[in-house]
Amino acid sequence: MRIVLILTIFFFAILSGAFVYADSLIGQKDTLQADLDTKRIEIERLEQEIEKYRKDIVQNQGRAQTFQSRINVLLQQIKKKNLEIRLIARALDEIKLQIKKTERSLDETVKDIIAQRAFLAEQVRALDEQRIDKTAFFVFFQGGKLSDTLQAVQSILAVQDKTKQAYDTLQSLKEKLSGQKETLQEQRDEQSKILALQESQRKEIQVKEREHETLLQEAKQKAKKLTSLVELSKGTIEKLKNEIYALQRIGVTVQDALRLGALVAERTGVRAAFLIAVLEVESRLGLNVGKGTYKKDMNPNQHEAFLALMRELGRDPETTPVSKKPSYGWGGAMGPAQFLPQTWNGYKEEVARLTGHNPPNPWNIEDAFMASGVKLSRNGASAKTVESERRAAKIYISGNPNCTRAICNSYSNMVLDKARDIEDTLKNNQ
Numbered sequence: 001m002r003i004v005l006i007l008t009i010f011f012f013a014i015l016s017g018a019f020v021y022a023d024s025l026i027g028q029k030d031t032l033q034a035d036l037d038t039k040r041i042e043i044e045r046l047e048q049e050i051e052k053y054r055k056d057i058v059q060n061q062g063r064a065q066t067f068q069s070r071i072n073v074l075l076q077q078i079k080k081k082n083l084e085i086r087l088i089a090r091a092l093d094e095i096k097l098q099i100k101k102t103e104r105s106l107d108e109t110v111k112d113i114i115a116q117r118a119f120l121a122e123q124v125r126a127l128d129e130q131r132i133d134k135t136a137f138f139v140f141f142q143g144g145k146l147s148d149t150l151q152a153v154q155s156i157l158a159v160q161d162k163t164k165q166a167y168d169t170l171q172s173l174k175e176k177l178s179g180q181k182e183t184l185q186e187q188r189d190e191q192s193k194i195l196a197l198q199e200s201q202r203k204e205i206q207v208k209e210r211e212h213e214t215l216l217q218e219a220k221q222k223a224k225k226l227t228s229l230v231e232l233s234k235g236t237i238e239k240l241k242n243e244i245y246a247l248q249r250i251g252v253t254v255q256d257a258l259r260l261g262a263l264v265a266e267r268t269g270v271r272a273a274f275l276i277a278v279l280e281v282e283s284r285l286g287l288n289v290g291k292g293t294y295k296k297d298m299n300p301n302q303h304e305a306f307l308a309l310m311r312e313l314g315r316d317p318e319t320t321p322v323s324k325k326p327s328y329g330w331g332g333a334m335g336p337a338q339f340l341p342q343t344w345n346g347y348k349e350e351v352a353r354l355t356g357h358n359p360p361n362p363w364n365i366e367d368a369f370m371a372s373g374v375k376l377s378r379n380g381a382s383a384k385t386v387e388s389e390r391r392a393a394k395i396y397i398s399g400n401p402n403c404t405r406a407i408c409n410s411y412s413n414m415v416l417d418k419a420r421d422i423e424d425t426l427k428n429n430q
Contacts, residue, residue: 084410085205088198109180113173236426243421257276263366283338296325298332302342340402351370391415
């Protein structure tokens with residue numbers, strides 16, 4: 001009797017601790033969700049402010065390009081980009097909270113799996129004991145009553161049913177765990193892209209601030225616009241160098257970018273400035289382009305397609321450069337357009353038809369530009385409207401034209417801003 005009492009007390013003590021732990025987890029979940037809701041509200045407010053500045057910029061750019069109006073546009077662009085940085089910071093906070101929430105869910109699922117395995121093991125032991133000690137035939141042949149025999153059968157069936165339920169629950173938990181791991185990896189990949197965008201936006205502000213300072217100096221000195229076509233062209237090229245500095249790091253000159261942008265625009269219907277802007281932003285996100293190897297930096301599920309491409313091009317896979325993987329996720333993107341091997345396979349036939357290069361090469365600048373142009377055109381950018389280009393940019397970064405995540409909004413805004421800057425520079429040279 002004393003042993004039974006001690007076991008009962010011990011059982012309730014464990015149960016009480018479990019309830020306290022469960023309450024603690026619920027409290028932590030509620031806090032995380034509240035934090036996430038707060039961040040999302042801040043992000044929505046910032047996006048509304050950014051959209052207002054975007055409209056003001058477009059309106060001002062349509063006016064006469066006096067010194068003062070150009071200065072006003074630059075000031076608005078700087079304010080807008082500062083808001084973009086704040087938006088990206090909030091998005092980074094949000095994704096960190098999401099990662100924390102997912103990691104906590106992972107921990108809970110692992111604990112559930114451990115508990116379910118223990119329960120399943122207990123049910124298997126109970127089933128074995130039922131089969132050995134209390135089978136219907138054992139009861140019946142020992143002279144037992146028919147009711148005892150039926151009770152023994154029911155007992156065995158009940159244990160079997162619990163065993164099956166425990167097994168099914170365990171399988172469901174394993175599937176849940178796999179899904180949570182995939183979600184965590186996606187969240188970490190997004191975190192890496194947001195960090196790259198944040199750094200890129202900071203550099204953009206520095207460029208705009210330098211341009212603003214230059215305009216102020218010109219206004220103070222009452223300098224007149226150069227009329228010499230040669231001098232103006234040099235100035236335009238210097239400005240474009242600032243606009244596409246990341247592309248230059250991977251061997252694309254301003255002249256190449258303009259020539260290939262015009263070529264692709266003619267053959268795909270995509271606006272040249274928009275195409276160059278997409279490739280510039282992609283190059284910034286992959287600043288380690290050409291510093292990685294496929295074995296170390298590429299997701300293994302891309303290896304087969306990559307090796308097949310290497311055989312097709314006659315290249316050595318061991319020495320062919322790909323993008324390095326970031327802190328989270330995988331690298332392995334190829335060339336200026338940053339296509340993964342499997343993605344490249346979906347575009348190479350069209351690229352070969354348009355460039356005459358067979359097989360096309362993702363490290364060839366013309367092929368890379370054409371592949372991006374084909375992809376953007378397929379996704380609607382050939383309509384050349386702000387909305388169609390915004391949707392195409394979102395597909396380029398996420399695969400979803402209706403993506404509303406901060407990474408998609410920041411990426412598409414940055415591409416459209418960059419395209420506008422490039423187009424304005426080219427117009428001023430006419």
